[in-house]
Amino acid sequence: MPEITVQLDDRSYPVLIGPDKRRRLERLVKKVDRKSRVFAFYDAQFYALHGHILKKETACLRGAAGEMVLPGAETTKSLRTVRRLHDFMIGNRISRSDLILAVGGGVITDVVGFAAATVLRGVRWAAVPTTLLGMVDAAIGGKTGVNHPRGKNLIGAFWQPSFVLADIRFLGTLSERMMTAGLAEIVKYGGLEGEDMISAIRAYLEGGRLYHQRHLTELVTLSAACKARLVGADEREADQRMLLNLGHTFGHAIEQTLNFRRLSHGEALLLGLEAALQLSILLRPARAKALGDYRSLVRQAMRRVPRVPIDSDAVLKALATDKKRSGTSLRLVVLDRPGRARLVTGVQPAQLKQAIEKTCVTYYHTEV
Ligand SMILES: NC(=O)c1ccc[n+]([C@@H]2O[C@H](COP(=O)([O-])OP(=O)(O)OC[C@H]3O[C@@H](n4cnc5c(N)ncnc54)[C@H](O)[C@@H]3O)[C@@H](O)[C@H]2O)c1
Ligand SMILES: [Zn+2]
Numbered sequence: 407m408p409e410i411t412v413q414l415d416d417r418s419y420p421v422l423i424g425p426d427k428r429r430r431l432e433r434l435v436k437k438v439d440r441k442s443r444v445f446a447f448y449d450a451q452f453y454a455l456h457g458h459i460l461k462k463e464t465a466c467l468r469g470a471a472g473e474m475v476l477p478g479a480e481t482t483k484s485l486r487t488v489r490r491l492h493d494f495m496i497g498n499r500i501s502r503s504d505l506i507l508a509v510g511g512g513v514i515t516d517v518v519g520f521a522a523a524t525v526l527r528g529v530r531w532a533a534v535p536t537t538l539l540g541m542v543d544a545a546i547g548g549k550t551g552v553n554h555p556r557g558k559n560l561i562g563a564f565w566q567p568s569f570v571l572a573d574i575r576f577l578g579t580l581s582e583r584m585m586t587a588g589l590a591e592i593v594k595y596g597g598l599e600g601e602d603m604i605s606a607i608r609a610y611l612e613g614g615r616l617y618h619q620r621h622l623t624e625l626v627t628l629s630a631a632c633k634a635r636l637v638g639a640d641e642r643e644a645d646q647r648m649l650l651n652l653g654h655t656f657g658h659a660i661e662q663t664l665n666f667r668r669l670s671h672g673e674a675l676l677l678g679l680e681a682a683l684q685l686s687i688l689l690r691p692a693r694a695k696a697l698g699d700y701r702s703l704v705r706q707a708m709r710r711v712p713r714v715p716i717d718s719d720a721v722l723k724a725l726a727t728d729k730k731r732s733g734t735s736l737r738l739v740v741l742d743r744p745g746r747a748r749l750v751t752g753v754q755p756a757q758l759k760q761a762i763e764k765t766c767v768t769y770y771h772t773e774v
Contacts, residue, residue: 408627412546413638414566421546421570421630424623431534434569435466435505438530442505443471445495447518449478449510452536455579460509467507472498476517478510483517483552485561491521495529505530505568511537512544516559519550523565533570537580538588538622539672541572542595542629547637547647564642572630574622585616586710587672592625593707594652594679595632597700600745603628604700611706649747652739653679656762659724660716668714676708677716680768685753685761686740696743708772716769718762725758 410421422430435444444466448457453475461467474494476482495506506529508518515533522531535545551562577585596603606628610621633650640646657678661671669677683701687694725736735751742748 408623410627410630410634412566412634414641417566419567419569421572421634423541423572423574423627423630425573425575425619429463431464431571432466434532434571435507438505438532438568439503442503442530443501444469444505444507445498445500446470446473446507446509447491447514448473448475449514449536450475451478452510452576456536456576470507471500471504476510476514478513480513480553482513483559485552487517488521488524488552491518492525495521495525500525500529502526502529505532507532507534508545509534509536511535511540515540515545516550516562517552519548519565519567520552520562523550523563528565530568531565533567535570535572536576538577538585538626539591540588541574541577541626542588543591543633545570545572546630546633548641566641570630572626574619574626577622578617582616582710583670583673586676586707587670589707589710590672590675590679592629593704594650594675595629596703597652597679597741597744598636598649598747599628599632600743601699603632604703604744608703608706611703645749648737648749649739652741652747653682655725655736655738656681656721656765659721662724663717663720664714669711673711676704676711677765677769679704680708681761681765682738682740684764684768685738685757686742688757688760689740689750689753690742693742697741700741700744705768705772708769711769713770716766718759718766721762722755722759726755 408423412419446467472494506518506522508515508531515535519531522529533545535541548564548566550565551559554560593607596607606624610625613621636647636650653675657675660677661674683697686697737749737751738753739747740750
């Protein structure tokens with residue numbers, strides 16, 4: 407039963423992974439506070455598919471002080487939803503000793519976590535992520551928030567959960583594209599962690615079974631450990647935590663040029679990882695040898711990305727806008743070798759362009 411700890415002094419918390427954990431929920435809730443009442447918020451699709459089992463097995467959910475089901479759609483991440491959650495909790499007399507439970511993908515953990523951070527100036531919350539992306543990324547690290555009409559995740563707070571419980575069995579009902587979304591982040595962690603994790607990812611992909619529980623348990627554990635370590639070292643993203651952006655600057659720019667429609671965040675991230683590797687090598691060609699195996703893994707995962715036309719000039723423009731908006735120089739994460747990432751600034755537009763163009767060539771010529 408893998409257990410990872412996010413080390414943040416008195417706000418440290420466990421991330422529990424693996425099948426057969428639902429009964430543990432009872433114990434984890436009691437550990438937070440024996441007398442606390444539970445307010446549970448569920449992703450609607452998850453609730454329809456697994457809600458009855460989860461509640462049957464978990465008494466604290468059957469006796470919840472209140473429960474609400476929310477659509478797991480990006481539009482749910484709004485201040486309007488936060489208002490609804492606040493009305494519901496305050497209407498049901500929530501107190502500072504109660505516990506808020508967010509059960510769902512990143513949408514639910516982000517918005518419910520933010521409602522928890524703000525109601526009564528902060529009530530404890532815990533996450534039960536039900537998507538692969540939620541288990542390896544969104545539910546860990548305490549970034550909570552909602553979108554603003556001007557952009558994603560512009561309103562939010564750092565509010566760490568009291569525990570995270572990831573039951574791999576829930577993943578069985580996700581679509582293949584949703585699995586790729588989580589896989590992309592796992593491949594990113596592989597680059598940050600190094601050879602051992604890369605071998606584990608390769609074994610999973612070569613096994614050809616996307617929903618294989620043992621492999622997934624191992625990969626979620628390794629990913630959670632990587633994220634926990636970086637969050638523990640730098641909760642507010644001053645330096646270390648920025649390494650988690652490996653592949654993301656390029657990935658975001660690609661998503662932007664596609665109006666956030668044709669590729670998911672994870673699919674764009676796989677292209678972004680390829681671009682980050684291309685850039686790492688352009689900046690220092692001697693890196694090519696050490697990065698060879700990891701590059702082939704990224705390409706293997708990239709085969710899962712649907713082919714859509716990418717306009718490399720538009721991607722370059724999007725990177726420049728990103729830079730202008732943040733008011734700082736563009737900071738990119740590159741790899742010296744798997745397990746050794748660093749931030750670079752001052753990359754020339756011509757080098758960015760070359761990295762993007764090379765990525766497009768790889769993308770279109772990778773066998774599907
Ligand atoms: N806070 C963070 O650090 C962080 C990190 C990464 C991403 N995010 C956020 O996470 C969000 C994306 O999260 P996501 O990819 O989990 O998507 P999501 O929450 O939108 O869920 C995707 C879909 O899966 C459904 N679903 C959930 N669990 C299911 C299950 N077990 N079986 C079948 N269907 C299920 C949902 O109803 C939804 O339709 C974005 O808003 C992103 O900004 C936050
Ligand atoms: Zn991401």
